[in-house]
Amino acid sequence: MIVLNHVGKQYGRMHTALADVNFHIQAGEFVFLTGPSGAGKSSLLKLLFRQQVPTSGEIRLAGHRLGEMPEKEIPVLRRKMGVVFQDFKLIHSMTVFENVAFVLRIMGVSFPEQKNRAFRALKMVGLQHKLSNFPLQLSGGEQQRVAIARALVNDPLVLLADEPTGNLDPDLAQEIMSLFERINGQGTTVLVATHDRSLIQRMKKRVLGLEHGHLAFDTPAPSSTLAV
Amino acid sequence: MIPFRLLAILLRDVARDLLRHRGQHLLVVLTLASGLLLAGGGLLAVESLDRWVSRMESMAKVTVFATEGGHLDEAEASLRRDPRFRGVRRVSAKEATERFLASSREAGLLLESLGGEPLPESLELDIRPDLVAERRAIEVGESLRYMPGVGDVVVDHERLSALQRSARVVRSAVSLMGVILLLAAGFSTGNVIRMSILSREEEIGIMRLVGASESFIRTPLLLEGALLGLAASALSMLALLGLWLPLQRGAWGLPPLFVEMARLGFFSPRSIILLGTVGTLTGALGALWGFWSTQRSQRRLAAVDQGTEA
Ligand SMILES: Nc1ncnc2c1ncn2[C@@H]1O[C@H](COP(=O)(O)OP(=O)(O)OP(=O)(O)O)[C@@H](O)[C@H]1O
Ligand SMILES: [Mg+2]
Numbered sequence: 396m397i398v399l400n401h402v403g404k405q406y407g408r409m410h411t412a413l414a415d416v417n418f419h420i421q422a423g424e425f426v427f428l429t430g431p432s433g434a435g436k437s438s439l440l441k442l443l444f445r446q447q448v449p450t451s452g453e454i455r456l457a458g459h460r461l462g463e464m465p466e467k468e469i470p471v472l473r474r475k476m477g478v479v480f481q482d483f484k485l486i487h488s489m490t491v492f493e494n495v496a497f498v499l500r501i502m503g504v505s506f507p508e509q510k511n512r513a514f515r516a517l518k519m520v521g522l523q524h525k526l527s528n529f530p531l532q533l534s535g536g537e538q539q540r541v542a543i544a545r546a547l548v549n550d551p552l553v554l555l556a557d558e559p560t561g562n563l564d565p566d567l568a569q570e571i572m573s574l575f576e577r578i579n580g581q582g583t584t585v586l587v588a589t590h591d592r593s594l595i596q597r598m599k600k601r602v603l604g605l606e607h608g609h610l611a612f613d614t615p616a617p618s619s620t621l622a623v
Numbered sequence: 624m625i626p627f628r629l630l631a632i633l634l635r636d637v638a639r640d641l642l643r644h645r646g647q648h649l650l651v652v653l654t655l656a657s658g659l660l661l662a663g664g665g666l667l668a669v670e671s672l673d674r675w676v677s678r679m680e681s682m683a684k685v686t687v688f689a690t691e692g693g694h695l696d697e698a699e700a701s702l703r704r705d706p707r708f709r710g711v712r713r714v715s716a717k718e719a720t721e722r723f724l725a726s727s728r729e730a731g732l733l734l735e736s737l738g739g740e741p742l743p744e745s746l747e748l749d750i751r752p753d754l755v756a757e758r759r760a761i762e763v764g765e766s767l768r769y770m771p772g773v774g775d776v777v778v779d780h781e782r783l784s785a786l787q788r789s790a791r792v793v794r795s796a797v798s799l800m801g802v803i804l805l806l807a808a809g810f811s812t813g814n815v816i817r818m819s820i821l822s823r824e825e826e827i828g829i830m831r832l833v834g835a836s837e838s839f840i841r842t843p844l845l846l847e848g849a850l851l852g853l854a855a856s857a858l859s860m861l862a863l864l865g866l867w868l869p870l871q872r873g874a875w876g877l878p879p880l881f882v883e884m885a886r887l888g889f890f891s892p893r894s895i896i897l898l899g900t901v902g903t904l905t906g907a908l909g910a911l912w913g914f915w916s917t918q919r920s921q922r923r924l925a926a927v928d929q930g931t932e933a
Contacts (some may be wrong), residue, residue, distance in 0.1 A: 446832065447925075473834035486826045488643050501835045506632065545833070 396422040396584045402452035404438050412438040413608045425579045427595050428588040430605035436588040440555050444476050445469050457552050477546030479556035483538045485530040492526040495545045516548040519574055535562040556587045637846045647819035654815050655855035658808020663859050663898050665801035669794050674887040676790045683779035685748040685764050690774035695746055698770045710749035716741045813909030816848055820913030827917050844910045852906020856899045
């Protein structure tokens with residue numbers, strides 16, 4: 396599903412954010428991406444949904460070769476993915492409901508269905524009572540959950556989440572992780588960037604570790620949970 | 624069926640968006656409407672002037688006056704056979720006097736001071752259309768001067784041509800000003816729309832990030848711009864109507880010529896369509912301009928983000 400071959404990413408001439416990263420994620424896997432702040436986690440995710448292009452190497456995702464993909468195809472790629480951004484990226488002039496339904500609108504889903512699915516997604520993250528609030532009227536954790544609902548609402552092939560629990564209390568974080576597991580159980584490939592070690596330990600999944608832009612380790616999931 | 628549904632979705636989205644950014648959109652409409660108000664005012668003025676001139680033209684005639692105490696029987700008989708005229712109307716001395724008395728308040732006094740002498744009778748000739756041009760009308764008039772019983776010949780077209788000339792000058796001056804104004808208004812409105820779209824740039828960027836295609840973003844923006852432009856046209860026409868209605872009723876003590884011109888009518892359907900189209904196009908082009916600007920700055924940001932622009 397996701398293949399990286401000798402991927403490097405430089406910002407400007409001097410700064411290397413990623414260097415010679417290689418890994419392979421199968422369809423239906425649940426993988427954590429970890430590493431200290433500045434290790435390159437967000438940079439890697441940005442490459443994966445083609446917000447940026449790698450300076451070197453090759454990335455393949457769901458059959459697309461991201462490096463040579465024409466700009467016109469980018470929206471097609473993104474519609475197959477759900478992304479939870481580290482800074483949420485909610486549209487402030489839209490209500491919570493509209494933010495989530497927007498993804499469905501893009502795909503040409505009928506309005507009644509938009510309503511149904513957006514409501515279900517918001518219910519999954521426990522925000523069904525804030526449908527008509529605006530993002531700025533919500534707490535950081537609530538905004539984060541809206542971003543999660545938006546990433547899940549289109550039943551994506553791949554879910555990328557950048558610190559999706561960064562603003563949540565441990566109970567809520569656990570709940571969101573269970574939600575991700577459920578989505579993963581339905582066939583979505585999940586890649587979660589986080590530096591929350593306890594979360595990673597509890598979840599018992601495959602873990603990719605970045606350090607200074609290099610892939611430092613790739614620990615497979617303990618065999619007990621592999622058969623989800 | 625499907626296209627209908629898509630259209631319905633699009634229209635609802637546009638309506639929501641218009642409402643959501645109503646503050647900026649109000650500004651857009653007001654800017655464009657004020658430009659269109661001035662340009663439309665010029666258009667209305669030119670149109671009224673044209674109407675007035677053509678009414679004058681249609682009223683223009685050649686008048687043959689009898690000599691003092693003379694009669695026009697013979698002349699009338701031959702003019703009625705003359706193919707150069709479409710119509711001949713005899714105005715008796717009595718009718719001429721009545722008309723004169725009705726023409727102004729001082730007419731009675733004037734007539735008295737002339738010793739109560741009756742006005743001469745006359746023939747009003749309606750000239751064939753192809754002879755209406757100034758030169759030819761004058762020639763026709765000259766040829767009538769030596770008919771039996773004819774004292775004087777007055778050719779209205781002679782005076783009319785001066786009026787036509789000044790109307791032409793006024794028309795081209797006002798049109799030029801109108802076009803300049805419209806360009807300026809179009810530019811500033813385009814800019815306001817562009818700013819309003821640029822202020823939503825972050826949102827538009829997010830839309831792109833979650834998979835919206837360029838045309839998905841552009842279409843509603845374009846439609847919104849067009850609707851705003853149409854609204855501005857309607858607003859400016861309403862404002863002009865609000866000025867025109869009291870004017871043609873003679874308000875504000877304006878010169879009677881203006882009032883008379885105003886009475887000839889408001890915008891013709893053609894001008895209404897013209898103004899509507901100009902407004903709509905301005906709005907749509909402004910939106911397109913704004914959209915391109917977001918694309919350009921998006922690319923610049925991306926370049927910075929890629930580190931290719933160091
Ligand atoms: N647009 C950019 N231009 C220049 N340098 C950048 C840019 N984005 C990230 N970097 C640098 O690249 C490195 C990796 O950044 P990245 O955001 O991927 O880290 P991260 O692992 O997500 O960190 P965190 O856990 O704090 O979110 C950092 O040193 C950062 O300063
Ligand atoms: Mg990060």
